[in-house]
Amino acid sequence: MHLPFTPNHVQLISACYPPNAALLTAGPDYRPNVQELSRMTYYASNRPGKINKLASELEKRARLDCRKAKAGNIRARSSLLITLAIIKALATECRRDLPLLTASLLASVNITLMSLSSDLEVTARAGSVFTAWTTYTDGHLIGVDQSITQDYMSCLKVFSDLSRGQSKDQEMQNRARLVGLAALTGVVTSEALYHSTPHLKMQVQIFLPAFIVPLLEVDVSTLDQGVSEVKTQPNSPYISDFRSRPPMERRATSIHLHVTGELGPARRDVANAAMRALSALFEHSNGGQAASCMQAAIDWFNDTSAWTRPDHCRWIAVRAAEWTQYQYRYAIPTRLVECLVREQDAPQPTTRHSVLAAMITAVFTSPTPLVNLSTSDIISSLISVVLRRVSKDPDDALLRPLVECVASLGTHVYYADQIQDLAGELISRLVAVEQNGVPVNGKAELGKVRAQAVRCLLAGLLSLIHAAEMHDIAKDDGDDSKTIHKAALVESGVSIQVEGPDTKPSRSDGHIRPSRRSNVSPEVWQDTLSLLCDGDYSVRADYAATLVSYLDREIPKLWDSTDVDGVKRIRPIAEGPLQQATINYSVVFGDSSSRFLHALHAHLYVLATSTNLGVASRSSTTPTPSQRSMNGDTAEDPSASTSEQDVAEEAAPSRRSLVIPRTRKMSVMQRLLRHISSEVLSFADVSATLSDYGNMLAVMQAIHSNLPVRGLLAGVPMLLALGSVAQGASSTDSVSIQRIQAVKELLARTWLTIGKVWDCPGVLELAQKSIPEDFESNLPHLPEPEPGVFHSSRRPTSVLDAPSDLSVQDLDSEGLLLALVSHQTVQDATGLDRQGLLRKLTAQWTAESALKASVEAQSPSVELSNGDALSPLMKVSPAFMHIENLSRASLARSTRGVGVTDLREALEGRSSLSNPNLRDTAPSLSTLEHTSATHGDVHKLTPVRSRPQQRSRLAGPGEVKDVLSKLGIGKTNTTGMLKPSFTSKRAEQRIPSNLTPPYKT
Incomplete structure (x- = not known):
C-alpha cells in the first residue's frame, strides 16, 4: 500500500518487492516480482532522466538494509538480496545509459561488501551486480569521478582479499575464493581495466596477488594439467564464458555458490579458475600493459616469500609469455631483464636474483615464439650485469645463472644473422675486457676479476652458439611437413636420426645440412x-x-x-x-x-x-707493484717486466668504443x-x-x-x-x-x-x-x-x-x-x-x-703460376692499378678523361667548350668593351680583344688528330698531355711467365 503523493519511481521500486510477511520465505532465490521488475526497467529505459532517481532510491534502500542486516535482521538481509537483484536488472536493461547508474551501483556494492563480507551468499549477489557493471561499462568514469574511483578500488580490494583468504574450513575457503575470482574475472575482461594505463597499474597491484596465491598452493604438474584443460575446455563449471561481442551485445555472468553437500570445490578447481583469470588478463593486454602486470607480480613476490618457490615463478613467467598476444610477448622477458638490471648493484646475490635469472632462461628456452624481441639490447644488458657482478665478487653465485641467460638467447632465431650479431656483441665486449680489464672498487684482485669476466663471456659465447645449433635441429624435427620432408631426405641419402644433443643434422656422405641461420x-x-x-x-x-x-x-x-x-x-x-x-x-x-x-x-x-x-690490461684501480704483471697474473711469470715501448703504448689513452679495431x-x-x-x-x-x-x-x-x-x-x-x-x-x-x-x-x-x-x-x-x-x-x-x-x-x-x-x-x-x-x-x-x-x-x-x-x-697476379694461362682481364688488371696519376703532374690540368664526347665535339669545333685539355686557351673579351649599365654610352671605350678571334665552328684536321692520338687511336702520342692507360709491355713485365699453373689441366 502506497502513501498519497508517493513519487512514481518509488512506487515502481516498491512494487518489485514481495510483501513484508513473505520476505522470510523469499529464499533461496530471493528474486523480485518479475512483472513489476519489467515495468520498472521499461520505465527507466524509456525515460533516461529518471534513472538517477531510481538509482538513488535503490542505494538508499541498500544502505538501510545493510545496517539492519549487519545487526542480525533476517528480513533486512532478504530485502538486501532483492535490492541487489533489482540493481543488476536495471544495469542490464539500461546498459546504454549506464554512466547515470554507475555512482549509486558501485556505492551499493561497496557498502554491501564492507558490511557483510563474511556472508558468502550476499557477497556472491553483490559480485553479480559488480560483474554486470564491468561487463557494460566503457571505463571512462574511472579516474574522473573521485567517489566512483574510490568505490571501485574498494570493491577490488574486497574481492582480492576474498580470493586469497584463509579459513579453517577448506571447503568454505575454496567457495569464497571462487566467488572472488569470478568477480575479478569480470574485471580482467572489462574496459574499466584497460581504458587508462596509469589506473591499470593501480588495479593490477590490488588484484593480481589473488590470481597467484591459488597457483602457489598446487604442484606445477597440476598446473600443467590445468593449462591443457583451459585450452580444450574454455568453459568453466564455475565461471561463464568470457564476452567477445560488443558491449551492447554482451551478457553479464551470474555468480552462483557451490551447492552445499555436493563434492568440491577442491584446490585444483580454484587454481583452474585463477589460471583462467590470469590468462584472460594477459590475453587482453598490450605490450605496456603486460609489462605492468609482470611488474606487479614481481613486486608481490618481493613482499612475500614467493621467491622460495622457483618452479612456480618460472611457470608463471613462461605462461605469461604464452598467454600474451603474439606481437606483445617480448614485453615479458624485457621486463624481467630490466628488473635484474635494477638489482645488479646488490652487495650479495639473493634468491630473488637467481630466480629472476631462472625465469628469464625459462622464457627464452620455452617453445613460445617471441617476435619483436630486441635480442641485442637484451644481451647487452645481461653482459653489463655479468661484468658488474664480477667486479664486486669474482666468485659471485649469480654468474652461473647469468651465463645460462645469455645462452638461452640462442634458442630463438628469427633472422639469418641474429646469432652472428649476438656473437659479435659478445666478442666486442670480450675484447674490450681483455684489453682494458674490468673497473673494480677497492682492493680487489685485478687479474682474477679480469679472468673471471673473460671466462664468463666465453662460456656465454659457447653456450649461445650451441643453443642456436640445437634450435636448428629442433626446428627441423618439428616441421609441419616432416613426414614428407623426411621421406625426401631418405631418398636423397640424408640421415634424419638425431641420436643425442650433440648430433648435427648431416648427410650420409659427410656434408653438413645448410642451417637456417648464418654461422659466425x-x-x-x-x-x-x-x-x-x-x-x-x-x-x-x-x-x-x-x-x-x-x-x-x-x-x-x-x-x-x-x-x-x-x-x-x-x-x-x-x-x-x-x-x-x-x-x-x-x-x-x-x-x-x-x-x-x-x-x-x-x-x-x-x-x-x-x-x-x-x-697488460687497463683498469680504473691502480694496481700494486705485485699486480703489475701481464694481465695482473703474477703466478706464472713474477719476474716479467714491461719494455719502454709497452709502457708507452699502455700510457696512451684508450678508446671509449667497445669494438676494438x-x-x-x-x-x-x-x-x-x-x-x-x-x-x-x-x-x-x-x-x-x-x-x-x-x-x-x-x-x-x-x-x-x-x-x-x-x-x-x-x-x-x-x-x-x-x-x-x-x-x-x-x-x-x-x-x-x-x-x-x-x-x-x-x-x-x-x-x-x-x-x-x-x-x-x-x-x-x-x-x-x-x-x-x-x-x-x-x-x-x-x-x-x-x-x-x-x-x-x-x-x-x-x-x-x-x-x-x-x-x-x-x-x-x-x-x-x-x-x-x-x-x-x-x-x-x-x-x-x-x-x-x-x-x-x-x-x-x-x-x-x-x-x-x-x-x-x-694478389692473384703474384700467386698464380703461369701468366700465359691467365685470362686477358687478369693481365690487364695489374696495369690498371698502376696508371699514373696526372693530377700530381700539374695542378692546372683537369683529371677528367678523354672520351667519345670529346671526339664528337672536336669534329664539331666545340672542343674548347668541353675539354680544356684538348683546346688552346679560349679567347676572352675585356670588360672595357661592354657598356655601363648606369651611364649608357657616355664613357664607352673602344672594344679591345685580349685574344684572337674565335676559331670557326668546323675544326681542322689538327684538333681531330690530336683527340684521336689522346684516345690511343692510331700512332701513340708519347708527348701529349695524357698517356695511354696501359701497354702490353708493362702488363707482361708485371706477370711472371716462368711459373706453372695452380691447377691440373
Whole structure:
C-alpha cells in the first residue's frame, strides 16, 4: 500500500518487492516480482532522466538494509538480496545509459561488501551486480569521478582479499575464493581495466596477488594439467564464458555458490579458475600493459616469500609469455631483464636474483615464439650485469645463472644473422675486457676479476652458439611437413636420426645440412684469438675448448670437410669442376677461413715459443707493484717486466668504443712477437705449460679434421717451422727437455691426424715411427666443452709433472713433406701439382708473415703460376692499378678523361667548350668593351680583344688528330698531355711467365 503523493519511481521500486510477511520465505532465490521488475526497467529505459532517481532510491534502500542486516535482521538481509537483484536488472536493461547508474551501483556494492563480507551468499549477489557493471561499462568514469574511483578500488580490494583468504574450513575457503575470482574475472575482461594505463597499474597491484596465491598452493604438474584443460575446455563449471561481442551485445555472468553437500570445490578447481583469470588478463593486454602486470607480480613476490618457490615463478613467467598476444610477448622477458638490471648493484646475490635469472632462461628456452624481441639490447644488458657482478665478487653465485641467460638467447632465431650479431656483441665486449680489464672498487684482485669476466663471456659465447645449433635441429624435427620432408631426405641419402644433443643434422656422405641461420664468420671470431696467448691459464684453457667447439660446429666449411669416417675424399659428382675451381681459388688466394687459420697458427706458434704471455690490461684501480704483471697474473711469470715501448703504448689513452679495431689487435700481437727471438735457443724460459701443449694439440687436430685443405696449406709450414725450432733448441736442463719432448709429441700426433684425414700411408708410417711403442702421452687432454655451464677455473699441469720417461724421436720432416705432396688426393683437393704444392708448403714461414697474411688478401697476379694461362682481364688488371696519376703532374690540368664526347665535339669545333685539355686557351673579351649599365654610352671605350678571334665552328684536321692520338687511336702520342692507360709491355713485365699453373689441366 502506497502513501498519497508517493513519487512514481518509488512506487515502481516498491512494487518489485514481495510483501513484508513473505520476505522470510523469499529464499533461496530471493528474486523480485518479475512483472513489476519489467515495468520498472521499461520505465527507466524509456525515460533516461529518471534513472538517477531510481538509482538513488535503490542505494538508499541498500544502505538501510545493510545496517539492519549487519545487526542480525533476517528480513533486512532478504530485502538486501532483492535490492541487489533489482540493481543488476536495471544495469542490464539500461546498459546504454549506464554512466547515470554507475555512482549509486558501485556505492551499493561497496557498502554491501564492507558490511557483510563474511556472508558468502550476499557477497556472491553483490559480485553479480559488480560483474554486470564491468561487463557494460566503457571505463571512462574511472579516474574522473573521485567517489566512483574510490568505490571501485574498494570493491577490488574486497574481492582480492576474498580470493586469497584463509579459513579453517577448506571447503568454505575454496567457495569464497571462487566467488572472488569470478568477480575479478569480470574485471580482467572489462574496459574499466584497460581504458587508462596509469589506473591499470593501480588495479593490477590490488588484484593480481589473488590470481597467484591459488597457483602457489598446487604442484606445477597440476598446473600443467590445468593449462591443457583451459585450452580444450574454455568453459568453466564455475565461471561463464568470457564476452567477445560488443558491449551492447554482451551478457553479464551470474555468480552462483557451490551447492552445499555436493563434492568440491577442491584446490585444483580454484587454481583452474585463477589460471583462467590470469590468462584472460594477459590475453587482453598490450605490450605496456603486460609489462605492468609482470611488474606487479614481481613486486608481490618481493613482499612475500614467493621467491622460495622457483618452479612456480618460472611457470608463471613462461605462461605469461604464452598467454600474451603474439606481437606483445617480448614485453615479458624485457621486463624481467630490466628488473635484474635494477638489482645488479646488490652487495650479495639473493634468491630473488637467481630466480629472476631462472625465469628469464625459462622464457627464452620455452617453445613460445617471441617476435619483436630486441635480442641485442637484451644481451647487452645481461653482459653489463655479468661484468658488474664480477667486479664486486669474482666468485659471485649469480654468474652461473647469468651465463645460462645469455645462452638461452640462442634458442630463438628469427633472422639469418641474429646469432652472428649476438656473437659479435659478445666478442666486442670480450675484447674490450681483455684489453682494458674490468673497473673494480677497492682492493680487489685485478687479474682474477679480469679472468673471471673473460671466462664468463666465453662460456656465454659457447653456450649461445650451441643453443642456436640445437634450435636448428629442433626446428627441423618439428616441421609441419616432416613426414614428407623426411621421406625426401631418405631418398636423397640424408640421415634424419638425431641420436643425442650433440648430433648435427648431416648427410650420409659427410656434408653438413645448410642451417637456417648464418654461422659466425671467421672474421668476427678472429678478434678473440689473442686469448689463446692470455696470461691466465684458466682463460687459455676455456678459450681453447671454445675454439675447438667453434672449429667443429660453427666455422664455414665451404666443401672443405671430411667424410663420416674422418677421411678427406674427392667426390667428382658432388663437387663438380665449378665448385672445385671455387675451392682452389679460395684456398690459393685466401678467404676469411684461410686468413683466420693464418692468424690462428701464428698465435699457436707464439703460445708454444713465447717467453711472456698476456697483454697488460687497463683498469680504473691502480694496481700494486705485485699486480703489475701481464694481465695482473703474477703466478706464472713474477719476474716479467714491461719494455719502454709497452709502457708507452699502455700510457696512451684508450678508446671509449667497445669494438676494438683490428689494428689495435695487431699491435697487441706485435707486442707478443717481441718476446720471440728469431732463433729459440732454449725452452727453459718459455711460458707455456704442459697443459697448453695438450690444448694446442686438440686445436690442431680440430683444424685438420674440419678444414683439411685450408688447414694443410696454412698449418704445415708452421709445423715445419716449429719442428725446426724444436730440433735446433738446446736442452741443458730438465725443463727444456720436457718442453721439447712436449713439442715433438705435439708435432707427431698432429702429423698422425693429417695422415688419417688424407688417408696417406706414408705420412702415417713416418709419424708412428717417432712415437715409441707403449708410449703414454705426456700431454693432458683438453676437457670437453660444456655448453650452458660456467665451471670453476682449471689449473695447468706443469712440465715437471710429465708422467713418462720415454722420449719422442725426431720427425723426418722432409720425408713427411714428400709423402704428403706426392699423395694424389692432396693434389686433387688443392689443385696443385707436386712441385707447386711443394713450393707452397716449403715457403719460409714466420709468425709475422702468417699474421700479415691474416689481414691482407693475396694478389692473384703474384700467386698464380703461369701468366700465359691467365685470362686477358687478369693481365690487364695489374696495369690498371698502376696508371699514373696526372693530377700530381700539374695542378692546372683537369683529371677528367678523354672520351667519345670529346671526339664528337672536336669534329664539331666545340672542343674548347668541353675539354680544356684538348683546346688552346679560349679567347676572352675585356670588360672595357661592354657598356655601363648606369651611364649608357657616355664613357664607352673602344672594344679591345685580349685574344684572337674565335676559331670557326668546323675544326681542322689538327684538333681531330690530336683527340684521336689522346684516345690511343692510331700512332701513340708519347708527348701529349695524357698517356695511354696501359701497354702490353708493362702488363707482361708485371706477370711472371716462368711459373706453372695452380691447377691440373
